[in-house]
Amino acid sequence: MRLPExxxxxxxxxxxxxxxRRLPEDxxxxxxxxxxxxxxxxxxxAGPTPRIDLAEWRFRVAGLVARPQAWTWEExxxxxxxxxxxxxxxxxxxxxLDTTFTGVSVDTLLDAAEPLPEASHAVASSYGGxxxxxxxxxLSGGKAWVVWxxxxxxxxxxxxxxxxxxxxxxxFWKSAKWVMGLRLLDHDxxxxxxxLGYHNHGDPWLEERYWSD
Amino acid sequence: xxxxxxxxxxxxRLARVVATRAETPRFVSLDLEVPGWPGHLxxxxxxxxxxxxxxxxxxxSYSIASAPAGERVAITVERLDDGEVSPYLAGDLRAGDxxxxxxxxxxxxVWEPSLGGPLLLVxxxxxxxxxxxxxxxxxxxxxxxxxxxxxxSRSAADALARDExxxxxxxxxxxxxxxxxFTREQPPGWTGYRRRIDPAMLEEVGWPPAARxxxxxxxxxRMVEAVATTLVELGHDPVRVRTERFGPTGG
Numbered sequence: 001m002r003l004p005e006x007x008x009x010x011x012x013x014x015x016x017x018x019x020x021r022r023l024p025e026d027x028x029x030x031x032x033x034x035x036x037x038x039x040x041x042x043x044x045x046a047g048p049t050p051r052i053d054l055a056e057w058r059f060r061v062a063g064l065v066a067r068p069q070a071w072t073w074e075e076x077x078x079x080x081x082x083x084x085x086x087x088x089x090x091x092x093x094x095x096x097l098d099t100t101f102t103g104v105s106v107d108t109l110l111d112a113a114e115p116l117p118e119a120s121h122a123v124a125s126s127y128g129g130x131x132x133x134x135x136x137x138x139l140s141g142g143k144a145w146v147v148w149x150x151x152x153x154x155x156x157x158x159x160x161x162x163x164x165x166x167x168x169x170x171x172f173w174k175s176a177k178w179v180m181g182l183r184l185l186d187h188d189x190x191x192x193x194x195x196l197g198y199h200n201h202g203d204p205w206l207e208e209r210y211w212s213d
Numbered sequence: 214x215x216x217x218x219x220x221x222x223x224x225x226r227l228a229r230v231v232a233t234r235a236e237t238p239r240f241v242s243l244d245l246e247v248p249g250w251p252g253h254l255x256x257x258x259x260x261x262x263x264x265x266x267x268x269x270x271x272x273x274s275y276s277i278a279s280a281p282a283g284e285r286v287a288i289t290v291e292r293l294d295d296g297e298v299s300p301y302l303a304g305d306l307r308a309g310d311x312x313x314x315x316x317x318x319x320x321x322x323v324w325e326p327s328l329g330g331p332l333l334l335v336x337x338x339x340x341x342x343x344x345x346x347x348x349x350x351x352x353x354x355x356x357x358x359x360x361x362x363x364x365x366s367r368s369a370a371d372a373l374a375r376d377e378x379x380x381x382x383x384x385x386x387x388x389x390x391x392x393x394x395f396t397r398e399q400p401p402g403w404t405g406y407r408r409r410i411d412p413a414m415l416e417e418v419g420w421p422p423a424a425r426x427x428x429x430x431x432x433x434x435r436m437v438e439a440v441a442t443t444l445v446e447l448g449h450d451p452v453r454v455r456t457e458r459f460g461p462t463g464g
Contacts, residue, residue, distance in 0.1 A: 012227065012313055014263040016305045019271055020297045034262075034272045036297070043434040043458050046321050048441035048451045093272055129452065158438055196320035197223075210318060212222040 030087055031095050032204035038094035041150075043158045046192070050128040050178050052162055059109070059146060059163065060181035063122070066114035073162065076146070079104045084145055084166060089204040091171040101155075101166050103147030106139045109182070119184040123191060124165050127178040132191035133200070134167065134174060136184065143169055146179060171202040171209070223315045225262060226250070228286070230310045236373050240339070241303040242278060242289045245312065250284045253277055255346035256323035256429070256457075259288065259316030263298055273298040276343040276431075276457075277317065280350035289373060291339040322429065322457040325350065330358035330427055333419050335410065335440050337365045337432025341373050343457060344431060348389065352381055359388040363418045365410050365436065368398035392418045410436065412443045422448035431457040 021036055031037060054073045061069045071079075082105040089095045115136065122139055125131045138144065145166040148155050155161035160177030167174045173193050194200050199208040207213060228245040236242050253259075258276045279287035292303035306312065324332065324347045332351075334344040341364055351360060366372040378391045394406030394414065406414060420426040428449060430440045437458045444454050 012264055012311070013266050014301070014312070015310055017263045017265050017271075017301050019263070019265045019269045021271065022269060034270070036271065043438070045456055045458065047456055048445050048454050049438060050451065051445075092274055158434065192321075197318060210223045212224075 027097070030097065032089055033207045034209075035089055035093055035095040035204065038096055041096060041159065042090070042092070042094060044090065044092060045158070045177065046130070047128060049157045050126075052127050052157075052178060054162060057162060058180060061109055061113035061184070062181060063184035064116040064119035064186060065110075065184055066116060067112065069109065069113045071109075076104060076163075077148070079108055082108070082145060084147070084168060086168055088168050088172050088175070091173060091198065091202070091204075091209050095204075099168075100151050101145065101147040102149040102152075103145045103163065103166070105142065106144040106146065106165075106182075107142060109146065110136075110140055113184075115184055118186040121185045121188045122182045123185065123189050124174075124176040124179055124182050126176045127180050130176055130178070130192050132165075132174050132176050133189055133194055134170070135188070135201075138167060138170060138174075138201075139182070143167065169203070171199075171204050173198065174202050223318070224249075225313050225315045228312045228314050230306050230308050230312060231285070232308050233306060236289060237371055239292050239371065240289055240373055241292065242287055243302060243306060243312075244279075245286045245288070245314070247284050247286050247314065250286060251317070252281050252283075253286070253317035254320075254323040254325055255280060255350040256343045257317035257319045257346075258343070259286070259314050259318060261288075261298060261302065262313045262315075263301060264313065271297050274318065275302075276346070276459075278342045278345050278349075280346060280353045282353075289339075289342045289345075322431070322455050324427070324429060326354055326356040326358060328427060330360060331420050331424055332358055332360040333426040333428040333444075334360065334362040335364075335415075335419075335428065335430045335432075336362065337410070337436040338367075338371075339373075340430075340432030340437070340457070340459065342431075344429060345374055345378075347429065348378065348381060351389070352384075352387070357388055360390070361418060361420065362389075362391045363394070363410060363414070364391065365394045365396060365432070368395050369393070369400045369403075370398075410440055412447065415440065415443055416447060419444070419447075422450075425450065425453065428454045429457075430454065431459070434458045 083102045148163045165176040165179045228247040231244040234242045275288040278289040290302045
């Protein structure tokens, strides 16, 4: 028996499925399509959690900038603090509501480095070798942070501590754990998951999960 | 390695349930026929989408349990009592039912013979599923890559595919070894491990770092964190330790 392609089948119903986790009205606008609300904070990483010596830790902004920067752990924590309160969305379908992260706005870091006019994209890189790419527009304008506290406590290593990128308006793989820098480019350069079948941009509200979405 | 994941558009497809099999009291396998399935690599997963009559939808990801085999795909689902999708998949679906899915997804936690070895597979609970796909593919292709699987389960009854794995390990010259640890309850006369995976066990069962094994670790977060950290501390190269973490986070 050959089945029709799903694209040709409109109105498919899963026989007997009713759904147990319908969202209350007040949350419906906060949970992107295909996501469910997860009270916990799952951990997803492609490899071991790196061990990072805070004395050696640096955060660098390099590439197409007028003034390349390298902050030590003490120096970055002395910058004006900034706190994000809101929701995060993982491509593996969970959404966590009402999180609080504290760190520094990426705007503060970019202002210090003075991006050149031709800078349009950035690649974030991490201890352990992970990378992810973002348009500069998604990193600036109050939309992104480098954070070291979650819900008032130091960010745990398995969640990206000592510091991770936080770009909450995109799927959470863009919020690189163990982040150590941004390199500004005049072109896009796909990162780790973006080279392995995941979407280049990752907007959860457009359900940009996989490369062809 | 990522080639096949980026060549095919990830469109939703209607799969037909060919058979359902109770593996253990908590695990059910679904054999699916997926017209147009582009093939997969062992370790990849797929997304399932359920739709209720009023249009409400729920999506979840499931690791593929089967070796690549044309348009046939098997997933093994752990029934989570407070879950939304897994009770449907593991309890309501019958042979002949249709199921919407898309995939394959994921291009890093994958293994095929060309990646070589030796292989160290470390599983906790349902985390064994993508590793089963690797072991099955290895056997199906006649790969001689030396492989050791360390598999932690609560009890022998909870261990997936125990007979199949033992059979693979008994095959002369297969180069495949399986070691079980049963953490809560052991069968009568059991002389093997009866504790959670720890550094001593990884040293005894795993490869020495000098062998430069390729390690795949999958299971609940705490177990994966501990095993991956231990492997690095024992001297294994972090870039040869690949992890996938899951557990009952909402199923």
